[in-house]
Amino acid sequence: MTGQVLRETGSGRINQKKRTRAELLKTARKMIEDGMSFSVADVADASGISRATAYRYFSKPDDILREAALDAVAEQVQLSDEVSNNGTVEQRLDEMVGRIFRMVAENESVFRAFLAASVTDDQIPRTGRRLPWLSEALQPIEEKLSKPAYETLLAGLSLLTGIEAIIVLRDVCAMDIDRGEKVVRWSAQAMLAKALAEAE
Missing domain, CATH: 1.10.10.60 (Homeodomain-like)
Incomplete structure (x- = not known):
């Protein structure tokens, strides 16, 4: 207790x-x-x-100015009306993952600074944005998956949609942003297909 x-x-x-x-x-x-x-x-x-x-x-x-400006940029990450209203879950996820990746890539230096700050002992936790974004994309299949399966898929996708993925793709794999985006979008579709196959 x-x-x-x-x-x-x-x-x-x-x-x-x-x-x-x-x-x-x-x-x-x-x-x-x-x-x-x-x-x-x-x-x-x-x-x-x-x-x-x-x-x-x-x-x-400068710290608060930078993060406040980034918050404004992050608010622009959303599905297009066409995909939101008529897209398949595959299309929804592909568009969302691509938009998140591009937003992070275009603000790479800021996100790298945030990641560096996160290893300090006094870092205050920030509200994560990627989980709500990904949940929106996956909304059509949320009821089709068990809770553990849905949470596993969401966690896996979250690994693809932050500065961490860009660091690996650029620094470790020596890829440019365009090729890195293709890898991330391919990986997201592979995870989705695996989750759906296991749910059948």
Whole structure:
């Protein structure tokens, strides 16, 4: 019982940290859209969050500016109306994986910086975007797969749709972005086909 309480408490704290980060980024984005220059303290004050707390998430304005701008770019990742309304799950996944890959590739230096920061002890967990995106693409087959099978597929696909995949493809395999994208999209379709075959 004590272990369960500790796990729930820990999970609650992580969720609170994510909400705090999201609120700071939301405020920063609004200030960017309004053409305002700002400090971390300015964003904290406008968010109703203590300055000390804000500085635990972002040590300097460049950090929050960069991530707020990236949030705006990430919001553009979505299925086209045609594929969303009429596409097969294969088409939905192919388009989504391609769009995520391109978004990460076009902002590679920023994502590499985020990954480097994630190994520090004081890194605050960020809300992952790739799982909701992939879930949207897989929505037509969610009920066809068992929960473990669906979660396995989602986890496998998540390995293909972040900066980690680009690092492997570019740094280890010496591929350019175009070829790397083909590998990622092929791999996603292979995972999907395997999951569907096992569900029959």
